[in-house]
Amino acid sequence: MTPPATSSLNASRRASDLATLAAGEVVDVLVVGLGATGAGAALDAASRGLSVAAIDAHDLAFGTSRWSSKLVHGGLRYLASGQVGVAHESAVERGVLMAHTAPHLVRALPFVLPLTPLVSGSSAAAAMAGIRAGDLLRLSARTPRAVLPRPRRLSAVETLRLAPALRSYGLRGGILSWDGQLTDDARLVTAIARTAAAHGARIITRCRALALTGEGAHVRDEQTGEELVIRARAVINATGVWAGGLAEGVRLRPSRGTHLVLRAEALGAPLSGLHLPVPGASGRFALVLPQEDGRVYVGLTDEPADGPIPDVPQPTEAEIGFLLDLVDSALEVPVRRSDVAGAYAGLRPLLDGPGGRTADLSRRHAVLRGADGVVTIVGGKLTTYRRMAEDALDAVIEERGLTAGPCRTARLPLIGAASGPELGRLTAPAHLVRRYGAEAPDVAALAAADPSLLDPVAPGSATIGAELVWAVLHEGALDESDLLDRRTRIGLIAEDREAALPAARRALAHAPAGTGSR
Ligand SMILES: Cc1cc2nc3c(=O)[nH]c(=O)nc-3n(C[C@H](O)[C@H](O)[C@H](O)COP(=O)(O)OP(=O)(O)OC[C@H]3O[C@@H](n4cnc5c(N)ncnc54)[C@H](O)[C@@H]3O)c2cc1C
Numbered sequence: 001m002t003p004p005a006t007s008s009l010n011a012s013r014r015a016s017d018l019a020t021l022a023a024g025e026v027v028d029v030l031v032v033g034l035g036a037t038g039a040g041a042a043l044d045a046a047s048r049g050l051s052v053a054a055i056d057a058h059d060l061a062f063g064t065s066r067w068s069s070k071l072v073h074g075g076l077r078y079l080a081s082g083q084v085g086v087a088h089e090s091a092v093e094r095g096v097l098m099a100h101t102a103p104h105l106v107r108a109l110p111f112v113l114p115l116t117p118l119v120s121g122s123s124a125a126a127a128m129a130g131i132r133a134g135d136l137l138r139l140s141a142r143t144p145r146a147v148l149p150r151p152r153r154l155s156a157v158e159t160l161r162l163a164p165a166l167r168s169y170g171l172r173g174g175i176l177s178w179d180g181q182l183t184d185d186a187r188l189v190t191a192i193a194r195t196a197a198a199h200g201a202r203i204i205t206r207c208r209a210l211a212l213t214g215e216g217a218h219v220r221d222e223q224t225g226e227e228l229v230i231r232a233r234a235v236i237n238a239t240g241v242w243a244g245g246l247a248e249g250v251r252l253r254p255s256r257g258t259h260l261v262l263r264a265e266a267l268g269a270p271l272s273g274l275h276l277p278v279p280g281a282s283g284r285f286a287l288v289l290p291q292e293d294g295r296v297y298v299g300l301t302d303e304p305a306d307g308p309i310p311d312v313p314q315p316t317e318a319e320i321g322f323l324l325d326l327v328d329s330a331l332e333v334p335v336r337r338s339d340v341a342g343a344y345a346g347l348r349p350l351l352d353g354p355g356g357r358t359a360d361l362s363r364r365h366a367v368l369r370g371a372d373g374v375v376t377i378v379g380g381k382l383t384t385y386r387r388m389a390e391d392a393l394d395a396v397i398e399e400r401g402l403t404a405g406p407c408r409t410a411r412l413p414l415i416g417a418a419s420g421p422e423l424g425r426l427t428a429p430a431h432l433v434r435r436y437g438a439e440a441p442d443v444a445a446l447a448a449a450d451p452s453l454l455d456p457v458a459p460g461s462a463t464i465g466a467e468l469v470w471a472v473l474h475e476g477a478l479d480e481s482d483l484l485d486r487r488t489r490i491g492l493i494a495e496d497r498e499a500a501l502p503a504a505r506r507a508l509a510h511a512p513a514g515t516g517s518r
Contacts, residue, residue, distance in 0.1 A: 007198035007415045009476030012512045017053070017202035018221060022228045027051045027202070028402055029393075030217055030232035032209045032246065035065035036185070036382050038238030039192040039203075040389030040409070046199035047412055048393065048404040053230055054193070054201055055219060057208035058311070059482050060475075061189035063240045065382060066486055067313070067346025069259065069287060069299050072097050072106050072180030072383045074141070074148075076134040080283060086364050087137055093384045094180050095143035101386070102414045104423055104437025105188055107292075108148050109181035110272040112162050113285070116330060117170040118277050124175070126283075128153070131177045151177040163288075165268025165331045181273075183292065183434050185382060186486040190475050191414040192385070198415060205476060212237060212246050214373020214400070223478075234396035237376040240349040241309050247376045250368055253306075254347040258315035259289075259299035260323050261342035261492045266335060267296050267327070276330045286326045292434055293462045295341070295492070298323050305347050315345040342493040351379045367395045375399060386410065415439065431462050436470075443470045458499035463488045468507035478511075480504040 021027070029045040031038045034056035042054035056062060075083075075090030098106045113131075115124050131151045138148050152175075159174035160166055182188055197203050206222040216231040237247050244250045264270070267288065274288035289297040301319045320343055327335050351366055365380030365388045377392035390407045397404050416437030418426075423433050428440035436443050446466040447453040453465035471477035471487035483504045485491035490500045 007194040008474040009194060009197055009203055010473055010512050011478055014204055018204055021053055021202065021230050024231065026231040026233065027053045029234045029236060029396060030230055031236045031238055032212065032217060033239035034060050034193060034205065035063045035240050036189050036192065036385035037377055037388050039189050039196060040385040041236050041238055041377065041392050042201045042203065043192050043196035044389040044393045044407060044409050046196050046201040047408045050402060050404050052196065052201040053204065054196065055204045055207040055209060057222065059205045059486055060193050061186035061486050064346045064349060065189050066186040067344050068185045068382050069289060070182040070185045072182060074134055074137050074179055076130060079133055079137065080130055088140060089387060090383050091137040091141035093387055095141045096386060096410050098147050098180050099143060100411055100413065102188065102191065102417055103420065104416050104418060105183045105191060106180045108178050110162065111177050111179060111275055112154065112159055112272045113175040113275040114159055114166050114330065115172040115174055116167065118279060128175055131175055134177060148178045151175065162272040163270045163274055165333050167330060167332045184489055187435060190487060191416060194415045194475065203476065205478065209246060212374045233402060234400040235374045236392050236396060237374055241347045243376050243378045247370050247374055250376050250378065251352040252378065253350050253352040254309065255350055256301065256303045256305040256313055256345050256347055257299060258301045258319040258343060258345040259297045260320060260340050262296045262298060262339055263341055264290060264294050264296050266339040268333060270296065276326055278326060279329065286323065298327055309347065313345040313347050315343040344492060349378055367391050369395060369399060373399060443467060446470060457503035458490060458496045461490060461496055461500065463490055465503050465507065468504055469510045472507050472510050473512065483507060
């Protein structure tokens, strides 16, 4: 059976795609793992004209890809550690996302480094030099200044205008710089996976690979417990921190990064992100990251996370306390434990290297070719998912002798992508345009038959019922957790999640019974 050429993912399409694979269809490429990397590999392969199946044990963006800082960054920190190639690659991929493939999902976020008494004159000069070097990276990646404005010094008054809660005592001003910020990391993964689906990829969640070979995988449908074999001419292992469990000789050394989730009022509703120096750790900064939904994330720790890999990593109280102390050291207003509305942690899929702390390991990705023909793609970061996917596909095409077209993803817009002026002309609420791009009017139109779908799903939440129904019909959401923890991020605050559960249950009643296409 030919897969429907539509971007819509839902329970009905999943069932028919899985049935086709169970019946013995042989695909060109099987991708295992649907984080940013695996979804990117599925899109790369499908857009080169290859037939593709991509599976995840849980859901789209179930792993590390939803626990990031949600930045599409230009690689300044890699430049600082002398990794010029990694930094340049990051800057190029940031430009690709912001200017071509996902301008609807990435905005330019201003960052302020406040020049407090903690920042000496020489540190400030070094920081300014670094930020200027970051602007040169932007230039070398050919990202226009209209996309990422020029960095500059700020007066104390300008600094406080952007971040009113900063402690004013001793504030000498600030350094303003710009970087890319995602509307949400899990939404990026959803958009990549749906774009792959629009190119015919079979995207199947709740399907766990139990064992891989170069010719396919033994898998289990986690909905029914049934086991089956998916046959493929090439197999890509894109399971992030879990990659070592499926491929011989892949050794990872995960490190845990924790973020706090606060309501913006608790931090004086900052208009910019903040780089806050970590006392006693030269060149290390904590991030304050205002989101468009009235929340602010504060990160980021870097702790070795040896031992068994949990499905959902948990932040420790010590990490939460460390971040609170950092924020407290810079702000006029006290931020208490009770202000922490939520916290999340993710594991960086870092390749094990010789000695040293995990923070010092390279963020470069690696394509590892197993003796059985399985190609593992691991390491890297969200920003560079497209390049990682391209490298993985180049490797399997060569290794397995597949006939495929050239990589097209650097100029292939993701579903919903449109230019700023086009997005500005859409007749849909602004918050929907920021989350769905050109599809926002279609999301809003769901409320025509049921105006209650325009209501927020929890008190004070920016998310409306129509978004949950849209996720069930078109974004492959199969249960409450898919809806609240990945298609939307209501679940990052437990009390909001609880309040939104009834809306999620109502939305699931819209699951399509017999059709798989829009
Ligand atoms: C705290 C933190 C902050 C970060 N911030 C940023 C940032 O701001 N910007 C940036 O560019 N990068 C950032 N990163 C890095 C980035 O998030 C990761 O590099 C990236 O998300 C990894 O994606 P992935 O697809 O390789 O892995 P994952 O997202 O972990 O995907 C792996 C998938 O494989 C699935 N899977 C596992 N086992 C199986 C199996 N047996 N069968 C089928 N499926 C399976 C999992 O369910 C999962 O969905 C951050 C990382 C962390 C930890």
